[in-house]
Each structure stands twice: as structure tokens, then as C-alpha cells.
Amino acid sequence: MKIAILGAGVSGLSLARFLIEGGIAKSDLHLFEAASKIGGLCGSKTVDGFTYDETGGHILYSKDQAAMRWMIDCAGGEGAFEKRERQTKIRFGDRWVHYPFENGLGDLPPQANFDCLKGYVHAWHRRQVERSPAPTEFGAWVRWRFGDGIAHHFMDPYNQKVWKREMHELSSDWVAGRVPDAPIEDVLKSSVGIRTEGYTHQSLFYYPQKGGFQAITDGIGSTLLDRVRLKTPVREVKKRGDGFQVNGEDFDCVVSTLALTDMPKLVVGMPQPVAKAMETLEYNSIVCLLVALDEPKQPPLSWIYLPHEEQGPTNRVTYMSNYATANAPAGKSSFLCEVTFRGGSAAPGAELEGQVLAGLERAGLLRRDQVLFTDRTVSRHAYVVFDHAYGSRREAALGWLVEQGIVPLGRFGRFEYDNSDQCVIKARATAERLLATARRGGGPTGR
Ligand SMILES: Cc1cc2nc3c(=O)[nH]c(=O)nc-3n(C[C@H](O)[C@H](O)[C@H](O)COP(=O)(O)OP(=O)(O)OC[C@H]3O[C@@H](n4cnc5c(N)ncnc54)[C@H](O)[C@@H]3O)c2cc1C
Structure with a gap:
């Protein structure tokens, strides 16, 4: 079975490894990758001895x-x-508030603490005693779950910064089950x-x-480089017949990790309503800005959230040099600033660097004279946006691909809020299905 895997991010690479582990001949696998390196959104970059993750600070953890x-074994x-x-x-x-926010109310100024507690108790009462149902609209859900105070002081400004949309434009589907209820x-x-502690x-x-x-992706891909x-x-x-052609070459099976929003331009013969459903799936892009610092140390933090406008456009700062000593040269440190922008719009211009640094300075996180340089990476697909049409558009998109026999996989290949471990888990399950099909001598199946 000659298989084309579109995209060599963690999903495509893991799938290839699992297929080989399951007995598919390596020579039957062909990974197409547009970039000049493997890894996709898991990619990192080193500039003048400073290493950073190109799509925001990444950590490895999994319940699986x-x-x-x-993943650890693949990477040494x-x-x-x-x-x-x-x-x-x-x-x-100028305060540090414990995360999650509802477990850090005592770190707030007294009035904000009171607002948040009062709202939390009201919301809790409505949920527990009045049994009010969970709203489907995100802004209302935040109030239902956390109350007005936490919405006002943290959730609204933070989420508006990340999603670049009004809260009512978003659905609450994606948070259901993701945000544990604090007692x-x-x-x-x-x-x-x-x-x-919180969760x-x-x-x-x-x-x-x-x-x-x-x-990690270099490790997963290390045995596949010739593929x-x-x-x-x-x-x-x-x-073409029972199979497909990719760039004019014949394959028995196609697995795509490419973003659904890009598929209408690539797949021949897609019906117009399906193409429209794919093209209108909403997503956010991201600029990640490394700030290299002439400072030996940073506070002992992994990452921090910056919810407020006066802190500048950054929504999250990752202390890259705290993740691994080798991420910065001896005697230096670094952090990584994440700034989202709406998918499909132009990336912020060169003025962004100044705005980010000014915001961080106002937040008391750095002084300008400590900054050695900044370096930016732009990633077009970063966050799936869960607007109210997300479910129906995604269903139409995936339904059609599967019907055609194209197997959708990956964060944007399936438009799911998956971390790299979930990508690996889903690649493993997909490999099992393809291997079972191959054993039965069947053709490709997207199911
Ligand atoms: C801000 C942010 C923070 C994150 N933090 C974490 C974290 O802490 N821990 C974690 O585990 N995960 C994290 N993730 C998620 C993780 O990055 C993704 O889940 C994972 O990298 C997705 O891998 P993928 O292979 O599915 O997709 P991608 O990495 O997007 O792979 C798709 C590949 O297809 C290629 N491609 C695109 N178009 C074409 C084309 N036309 N032809 C050929 N190739 C093409 C791309 O170059 C890319 O290599 C984070 C993501 C973001 C955005």
C-alpha cells in the first residue's frame, strides 16, 4: 500500500513511525512537507545561542x-x-497572582478580591441551588462558571486578547470538560x-x-528522513480510481495533516458548499517574539499570563531560559512573547516589537537596557477558533474528506485543540485503523 502523508509535523511523523512499527514497508511511505525542515508547529529556532519554540513555549506532558x-524515547x-x-x-x-486565577484571589488588591469572591459565590449559588444550565455562548458561560468579578478582572480581557473577538462570538463547547471546577x-x-493549589x-x-x-519531532523523524x-x-x-494522485503521482492512500482551510485550493472536485465550510472555519495566527536578555536570571517561573491592555499586546510570556539551561548562553536569559492575530489578516508590522517591549516594561518584567535583541516567527495556523458555526462547518469538512477516502489527521487537519501528545495518540489510532485495513487487503478509508 503506497501511502502519501501530507505534512511532516508531529502528527505526520508519528503516523509514519507507527505504520512502520506495525509492519508497513518504509519504502511505501512518502511524506510531503512544504517547509525546509520537519516539525511543523513543534519547531524551534536558535539565534545567537538563544533557542526558542517558534509557535509559543511548548512543554511535554500527557495523561497518556x-x-x-x-515521545521521550524517540528523542533520546x-x-x-x-x-x-x-x-x-x-x-x-505589580502583583503576581497564583494560577488558576480562582485559586489566587488572595493575591489581588482587596477590592478586586472582593469583586471576584462575591461574583464567584453568586455564580456558584445559581449553579448549585438554582441548577442554572451551562450557557452555550462563551461570555455568558464565563459568568455562569466564574461570576462577574473574575470575568471583569481576568477572563474577559485575557480572552479578548487571545481570541481577538468579542466573547459572545465564541461558543463554550471547547471549555466544557477542559476547565476543572474548583471546590x-x-x-x-x-x-x-x-x-x-487548584488543578x-x-x-x-x-x-x-x-x-x-x-x-522531540527531530527524534521522531530521525528514522524517516529519507522518506x-x-x-x-x-x-x-x-x-483516481480507488486511489489518489498527489502532485500527479499515484498513491493508494492519502493522510492529510494540512489545515482544512487550505484544502479547497488543493483537492480537485470539491463541492462548493464543502469548500465554503472549510474556508470559513475560523482560526488565529500568532507572532512569537524572542526577547534575548543580558541578565543571568529570571524569576523561577515557567510562563505567565498578561491579561491587561497596559501590559501591551502580549498575552503570554514563556521563560524559555528556565525551561532548559541550554536555551540561553551562559550568563544570559530569555523569554518568549506570544501575540495572536486573526487568521487571514496581515501579521502585525515592525511596530509590534516596540509595543511588546513597552508593555513588558510597564508590567515590570524587563528594562530596555537589558534587551540584547528580539527575533520573531509568524505561524499562520496557531489556534482553532470555536465560534458558533465551528461544529457544523467542521462536520461538513471532515464528512466529505472521509467519504472521499482522504484520512484527516492533526491539529488543523481535523481542526481540534490538540497538543502534541494528542496528535501522537490520534496518529497511533489512525495507524491501527490503516494497518487493520491493510491486513484485510482493503482500500483506503478515512474512518
Ligand atoms: C501557541 C501554542 C502553544 C502550544 N503549546 C503546546 C505545548 O505546550 N505542548 C504541546 O504538546 N503542544 C502544544 N501546542 C500544540 C502543538 O504545537 C500542535 O498540537 C502540534 O504541533 C500539531 O502538529 P501537527 O502535525 O498536527 O500539525 P503541524 O505541526 O501544523 O504540521 C503540519 C505540517 O504540514 C506542513 N504543510 C502545510 N501546508 C503544506 C502543503 N501545502 N504541502 C506540504 N506540507 C504542508 C506544515 O509545514 C507542517 O509541517 C501548542 C500550539 C500552539 C499554537
Whole structure:
């Protein structure tokens, strides 16, 4: 079975590895990759001795121990990784607020603490006693779940910064099951200054000692390099008999990790309503700005959230040099600033760097004279946006691909909010299905 895998990010690479582990001949696999390196969104970059993750600071953790172990083993085993404790805070004026926010109310100024507690108790009462149902609109959901105070002081400004949309334009589907409910006792305790932890998943994470997060995809891809065609963008996918043609070459099966929004330009014969559903799926892009600092140390933090406008356009800062010592030269440190913008619009211009640094200075995170240089990377597809039409558009898109026999996989290949471990888990499941089909001697199936 000759298989074309479109895209050599973590999804495409993992799928190829699992297929080979399951008995598919390596020579039957052909990975098409537009970029000049493998890794996709897991890519990292080193500039003048400073290493950073190109699409925001990445950490490795998973509830699926087997998947995480597999990723670690592919990248040289535990000895090749730093194991770090997650230290996350929210910057609030000149204060550090414990994360998650509802477990940090006691760190707030008294009036904000009161607003948040009052709102939280009201919301809790409505949920528990009045049994009010969860709203489907995100802004209303935030108030239902956290109350007016937390919405006003943190959730609204933070989410508007990240999503670049009004809260009512977003649906609450994506948060259901993602945000654990803090016990009311914990919130009350935290408000009066008794420390409570909040959720503890990701409390320990792995990060490669060298090469940034990309070391993981480099490891996964290390046995596949002769199967990956770099700088080879997919330009056309066409159904032909029981199989497909990719850029004019015949394949029995096609697995695509390319963004659904790009597929109408590539797949021949797509019906107009399906093309429209794909093209109108909403996403956000991101600019990641490395700030290289002439400072030996930073506070012992993993990453921080910057919810407020006066903190500039950055929504999250990752302390890259705290992830791995090798991420910065000796005696220097670094952090990485994430700024989102709406998918389909132009990336912010050169003025962004000044705005970011001014915001960080106002937030008390750096002084200008410490900055050695900045370096930016723009990633077009960063976040799936869960607007109200997301579900129906995605269903139309995936339904049609599957009907054609094209197997959709990956964060933007399926338009799902997946981290790299989820990509690996789904690649493993897809490989199992393809292997079962191959054993039965059947043709390609997207299901
Ligand atoms: C800000 C941010 C922070 C994140 N943090 C974490 C984290 O802490 N931990 C974690 O595990 N995950 C994290 N993730 C998620 C993780 O980056 C993704 O889940 C994962 O990298 C997706 O991999 P993929 O292979 O599915 O897609 P991609 O990496 O997008 O791979 C698709 C590949 O297809 C290629 N391609 C595109 N068009 C074409 C074409 N026409 N022809 C050929 N090739 C093409 C691309 O170059 C790319 O290599 C984060 C993501 C973001 C945006």
C-alpha cells in the first residue's frame, strides 16, 4: 500500500513511525512537507545561542503515559530531558497572582478580591441551588462558571486578547470538560489568604535539554528522513480510481495533516458548499517574539499570563531560559512573547516589537537596557477558533474528506485543540485503523 502523508509535523511523523512499527514497508511511505525542515508547529529556532519554540513555549506532558514515554524515547530517553515543575502566574499590576486565577484571589488588591469572591459565590449559588444550565455562548458561560468579578478582572480581557473577538462570538463547547471546577471551599480559602493549589495536572513537565521542543519531532523523524520530501508543497490532490494522485503521482492512500482551510485550493472536485465550510472555519495566527536578555536570571517561573491592555499586546510570556539551561548562553536569559492575530489578516508590522517591549516594561518584567535583541516567527495556523458555526462547518469538512477516502489527521487537519501528545495518540489510532485495513487487503478509508 503506497501511502502519501501530507505534512511532516508531529502528527505526520508519528503516523509514519507507527505504520512502520506495525509492519508497513518504509519504502511505501512518502511524506510531503512544504517547509525546509520537519516539525511543523513543534519547531524551534536558535539565534545567537538563544533557542526558542517558534509557535509559543511548548512543554511535554500527557495523561497518556504510553504516548509520553514513546515521545521521550524517540528523542533520546529521559536523560535527554529536563524535568521541571510548572510555575505559572498571572501578572496583575505589580502583583503576581497564583494560577488558576480562582485559586489566587488572595493575591489581588482587596477590592478586586472582593469583586471576584462575591461574583464567584453568586455564580456558584445559581449553579448549585438554582441548577442554572451551562450557557452555550462563551461570555455568558464565563459568568455562569466564574461570576462577574473574575470575568471583569481576568477572563474577559485575557480572552479578548487571545481570541481577538468579542466573547459572545465564541461558543463554550471547547471549555466544557477542559476547565476543572474548583471546590468553593478552595476559592473561599484562597480569597482570605490560605493557599490552595487548584488543578495539578501538568505540574511536572518535560522539555528537551538541547534543541528546544523541536528535539522531540527531530527524534521522531530521525528514522524517516529519507522518506520526507522537504520543500515539497502539496499543490494538488486528485481522486483516481480507488486511489489518489498527489502532485500527479499515484498513491493508494492519502493522510492529510494540512489545515482544512487550505484544502479547497488543493483537492480537485470539491463541492462548493464543502469548500465554503472549510474556508470559513475560523482560526488565529500568532507572532512569537524572542526577547534575548543580558541578565543571568529570571524569576523561577515557567510562563505567565498578561491579561491587561497596559501590559501591551502580549498575552503570554514563556521563560524559555528556565525551561532548559541550554536555551540561553551562559550568563544570559530569555523569554518568549506570544501575540495572536486573526487568521487571514496581515501579521502585525515592525511596530509590534516596540509595543511588546513597552508593555513588558510597564508590567515590570524587563528594562530596555537589558534587551540584547528580539527575533520573531509568524505561524499562520496557531489556534482553532470555536465560534458558533465551528461544529457544523467542521462536520461538513471532515464528512466529505472521509467519504472521499482522504484520512484527516492533526491539529488543523481535523481542526481540534490538540497538543502534541494528542496528535501522537490520534496518529497511533489512525495507524491501527490503516494497518487493520491493510491486513484485510482493503482500500483506503478515512474512518
Ligand atoms: C501557541 C501554542 C502553544 C502550544 N503549546 C503546546 C505545548 O505546550 N505542548 C504541546 O504538546 N503542544 C502544544 N501546542 C500544540 C502543538 O504545537 C500542535 O498540537 C502540534 O504541533 C500539531 O502538529 P501537527 O502535525 O498536527 O500539525 P503541524 O505541526 O501544523 O504540521 C503540519 C505540517 O504540514 C506542513 N504543510 C502545510 N501546508 C503544506 C502543503 N501545502 N504541502 C506540504 N506540507 C504542508 C506544515 O509545514 C507542517 O509541517 C501548542 C500550539 C500552539 C499554537
